[in-house]
Amino acid sequence: MKTQNTMTLNRRRFTQAAAALAAAGASPLVLAADTLKIGFVSPQTGPLALFGETDKWVINQLKTTFSDGLSVGGRKYAVEILLKDSQSSSNRAGEVASDLILKDNVQLMLVSSTPETTNPVCDACELNEVPCISTVTPWQSWFFGRKGDPVKGFDWTYHFFWGLEDVIANYTNGWKTVPTNKKVGGLFPNDGDGNAWGDKNIGFPKPLAQMGFALTDPGRFQDGTQDFSAQIASFKRNGCDIVTGVVIPPDAKTFLTQASQQGFRPKVVTLGKALLFPSAIEALGDLGDGLSTEEWWSPSHPFTSSLTKQSAKALADAYESSTGKQWTQPIGFAHALFEVAASALSRAKSLKAADVRDAVASTAINSVVGPIKWGGKGPFKNVSKTPLVLGQWGKGKKYKYELTIVNNETAKNIPTGGTLRLIQG
Numbered sequence: 001m002k003t004q005n006t007m008t009l010n011r012r013r014f015t016q017a018a019a020a021l022a023a024a025g026a027s028p029l030v031l032a033a034d035t036l037k038i039g040f041v042s043p044q045t046g047p048l049a050l051f052g053e054t055d056k057w058v059i060n061q062l063k064t065t066f067s068d069g070l071s072v073g074g075r076k077y078a079v080e081i082l083l084k085d086s087q088s089s090s091n092r093a094g095e096v097a098s099d100l101i102l103k104d105n106v107q108l109m110l111v112s113s114t115p116e117t118t119n120p121v122c123d124a125c126e127l128n129e130v131p132c133i134s135t136v137t138p139w140q141s142w143f144f145g146r147k148g149d150p151v152k153g154f155d156w157t158y159h160f161f162w163g164l165e166d167v168i169a170n171y172t173n174g175w176k177t178v179p180t181n182k183k184v185g186g187l188f189p190n191d192g193d194g195n196a197w198g199d200k201n202i203g204f205p206k207p208l209a210q211m212g213f214a215l216t217d218p219g220r221f222q223d224g225t226q227d228f229s230a231q232i233a234s235f236k237r238n239g240c241d242i243v244t245g246v247v248i249p250p251d252a253k254t255f256l257t258q259a260s261q262q263g264f265r266p267k268v269v270t271l272g273k274a275l276l277f278p279s280a281i282e283a284l285g286d287l288g289d290g291l292s293t294e295e296w297w298s299p300s301h302p303f304t305s306s307l308t309k310q311s312a313k314a315l316a317d318a319y320e321s322s323t324g325k326q327w328t329q330p331i332g333f334a335h336a337l338f339e340v341a342a343s344a345l346s347r348a349k350s351l352k353a354a355d356v357r358d359a360v361a362s363t364a365i366n367s368v369v370g371p372i373k374w375g376g377k378g379p380f381k382n383v384s385k386t387p388l389v390l391g392q393w394g395k396g397k398k399y400k401y402e403l404t405i406v407n408n409e410t411a412k413n414i415p416t417g418g419t420l421r422l423i424q425g
Contacts, residue, residue: 035077038107039104041097055330055334057322057331061308062307070345073351088116090120097124101124107351114136116191119141121134132156133158133340136333138161138162145196155357156353158382160383168204175242175420184208186204232264244269244272247273249280252271289423297331298327315368369386392404406419407420
């Protein structure tokens with residue numbers, strides 16, 4: 001197995017073994033040394049790079065697993081993984097997807113991390129009739145962001161992750177356990193996630209109102225905004241005890257720094273996307289203590305890889321021991337992409353696009369991020385939902401800040417390690 005840059009399958013050993021078996025009269029069907037190409041697109045650089053920072057490690061860890069190739073329809077294939085960088089750009093994501101499809105002739109596409117990457121890649125696959133598995137985008141941002149028809153769904157693209165209903169439930173379940181005035185300031189940028197999270201019909205406004213929370217939404221802003229004075233003034237004017245939303249890591253740092261400088265100190269800050277990563281929290285210094293966010297995967301999750309048989313904890317430990325870095329949530333979902341890929345390919349009748357697509361659609365596995373199955377309990381045939389809990393950052397024992405699960409009302413099988421606490425201001 002190899003990435004485009006460094007990871008190469010040792011084909012000499014395979015070829016020698018094949019020659020020996022051929023001399024003994026083995027079937028040429030089993031001996032075929034063709035290559036199976038899997039494309040993988042994620043943000044390796046740019047403001048979303050923290051989402052993709054573990055992808056190369058995941059691929060490298062699976063070298064041993066795929067070293068003997070994969071059998072598809074009774075035929076053995078060497079495995080080649082082509083990792084491409086979306087550069088945190090929708091346009092670039094679409095370009096590299098087209099290259100993988102039209103130039104590299106990949107038989108299966110994998111894509112991860114925010115609508116800016118997943119949606120253009122999935123659109124390219126749908127257009128060119130290439131099977132695709134995507135993750136790490138709320139399903140509404142993925143499905144409706146691509147103008148999906150609930151009746152028809154999509155033909156070639158399949159997605160697994162949680163939805164806005166899950167993140168709203170987790171955020172509000174946590175907020176209800178602490179004393180606040182239930183006034184919420186919303187930070188919803190003008191991007192795929194922000195437009196979905198702030199949407200009056202599918203996003204936060206309606207359910208917050210139904211639960212008695214008063215939302216202040218100052219309107220959309222562009223990613224990379226350098227001045228949040230208008231939003232801060234609006235939140236102060238309306239007496240917001242809680243701040244929520246979905247922003248990129250640089251914008252969270254800018255907002256939180258300026259809020260502190262301008263004397264705005266909310267009791268609860270629960271932000272999606274920006275607060276997922278240890279390095280982003282450490283960059284905030286003392287402002288990182290007490291921030292909360294959704295938690296899609298952790299060493300505490302009671303799940304095991306169908307591919308390597310590692311528990312979530314074992315996978316996180318392997319990452320930490322080999323890199324010297326703190327575990328981070330995308331590890332589990334990058335690994336799970338390959339779990340689904342390996343399962344589907346092993347069940348496909350052949351490498352024909354329709355056969356691989358049909359195998360993906362019929363997937364039903366227990367993965368390191370939880371059960372993945374399409375056509376079951378998901379909202380649409382192309383969406384499989386994974387569990388979600390609420391986490392909060394605090395001063396750690398091993399690392400400067402550590403993420404603790406503080407509410408699991410939506411996924412009781414995932415254990416908590418504490419309860420939500422107010423930010424000390």
